[in-house]
Amino acid sequence: MTRTLLRGLILAAALLLPLGAGAQAQELQVTIDNFTFAPAELKVKVGDTVTWTNRDDIPHTVVSAGKFRSKAMDTDNTFSFTFTSAGDYKYFCSLHPHMTGMIKVE
Amino acid sequence: MSDHDHHDEERGLSRRTVLECMTCAGTGVLWTISGGVPHSLGLVEAANAAETSSMTFMQISDSHVGFDKPANPNALGTLEEAINKVKAMPKKPSFMIHTGDISHLSKASEFDDADRIISQAKLDVHYVPGEHDFLDEEIKFYKDRYGKGTKGAGYYSFDANGVHFVGLVNVVDLKAGGLGNLGAEQLAWLADDLKGKSKSTPVVFFAHIPLWTVYPQWGWGTEDGARALELVKGFGSVTVLNGHIHQVMQKVEGNVTFHTARSTAFPQPAPGTAPSPGPMKVEDAKLRSVLGIASIDFKQGDQKLAIIDTPLAG
Numbered sequence: 001m002t003r004t005l006l007r008g009l010i011l012a013a014a015l016l017l018p019l020g021a022g023a024q025a026q027e028l029q030v031t032i033d034n035f036t037f038a039p040a041e042l043k044v045k046v047g048d049t050v051t052w053t054n055r056d057d058i059p060h061t062v063v064s065a066g067k068f069r070s071k072a073m074d075t076d077n078t079f080s081f082t083f084t085s086a087g088d089y090k091y092f093c094s095l096h097p098h099m100t101g102m103i104k105v106e
Numbered sequence: 107m108s109d110h111d112h113h114d115e116e117r118g119l120s121r122r123t124v125l126e127c128m129t130c131a132g133t134g135v136l137w138t139i140s141g142g143v144p145h146s147l148g149l150v151e152a153a154n155a156a157e158t159s160s161m162t163f164m165q166i167s168d169s170h171v172g173f174d175k176p177a178n179p180n181a182l183g184t185l186e187e188a189i190n191k192v193k194a195m196p197k198k199p200s201f202m203i204h205t206g207d208i209s210h211l212s213k214a215s216e217f218d219d220a221d222r223i224i225s226q227a228k229l230d231v232h233y234v235p236g237e238h239d240f241l242d243e244e245i246k247f248y249k250d251r252y253g254k255g256t257k258g259a260g261y262y263s264f265d266a267n268g269v270h271f272v273g274l275v276n277v278v279d280l281k282a283g284g285l286g287n288l289g290a291e292q293l294a295w296l297a298d299d300l301k302g303k304s305k306s307t308p309v310v311f312f313a314h315i316p317l318w319t320v321y322p323q324w325g326w327g328t329e330d331g332a333r334a335l336e337l338v339k340g341f342g343s344v345t346v347l348n349g350h351i352h353q354v355m356q357k358v359e360g361n362v363t364f365h366t367a368r369s370t371a372f373p374q375p376a377p378g379t380a381p382s383p384g385p386m387k388v389e390d391a392k393l394r395s396v397l398g399i400a401s402i403d404f405k406q407g408d409q410k411l412a413i414i415d416t417p418l419a420g
Contacts, residue, residue, distance in 0.1 A: 034382035035324070057175040057385045059211060059241065065282075072241040074211060075175065092282035095237045098325040100282050 037101035167349030168369030172210035177385035205349035206236025206314030286315030286328035321377035395420030
């Protein structure tokens, strides 16, 4: 009985490990409407995943130099990226470079 | 360009309005190069010009084959209508230029469909890419089909009837927060290409994004476009033909004429008149009046290139 409980605890701990200090990783959204990222700046925690959704009738991309690069997203297509290290991630649309945004990872 | 400048430009429209009214009448942009300065004409003038000119070429732009959204559910159909306009020209044009965004999403099937329709014009077509033509994973469909014999991402020059044509690429390596971009390598090539050209040689630059700053808030301009224009300073006749903004816009500065052609797929709003430059939905009955082609006429010994913008209808 005790052994089973112990094994269960170890298993639970192992499952929690990748999430870092037991914090629940979150799924966050950025939408693209009218050639604009909203929100333009988003604060997330290490381990969080951000999903961009293009709601325009024109394809867009999400590119952060050396960090992540989506394919062209057509209408209603999405791109997700999980942030595994802290820092400021400036990004832009490589097709319409006046579109810029920032993910701040703590 | 600030809002203030933009308004200034609107005030300055009166002269341009005359030019644009001429361009409203037809079904494409007819570019007439007469003695070097491209010039847009109305239909009647176009017909007259066509009789005496030594060369006419067509410009089509922004076909966006594959686009099927509310602003135009059948972009392939309107491209075909545009090509029918070209075929119906009273005098067969010498060739055609396509100023980019052939496809909407760079799919092989979109390029195939575009080729199938455009080839019906039975004209040589000189292409430059738009940003929508470089979306495939390996960025090879455009280069495989249209990039043979070109430099870099697809720039090149050629001569026709004494006019020097330069196709430029300003849709790659765009920088965050910036505009269209030619880049140092292409500018160096251009300087070399123009070296030794007589200042009396009429020059036509064509590229996808306007080489001059139309509206930076929407990215409508080219970061280093002025550097390309510096290289043709002193030339008697320079014409800059672009697409990308899906509407006719013209500006004349000294010996340089800037002109953008309509799309064959969907219109976009005038600068600053909508929340974004995205496809503009107009009434179905009005769509063909805001899509079109251009033809350009060159008359030797004359100083003007004539441009005629021709809508698909209306």
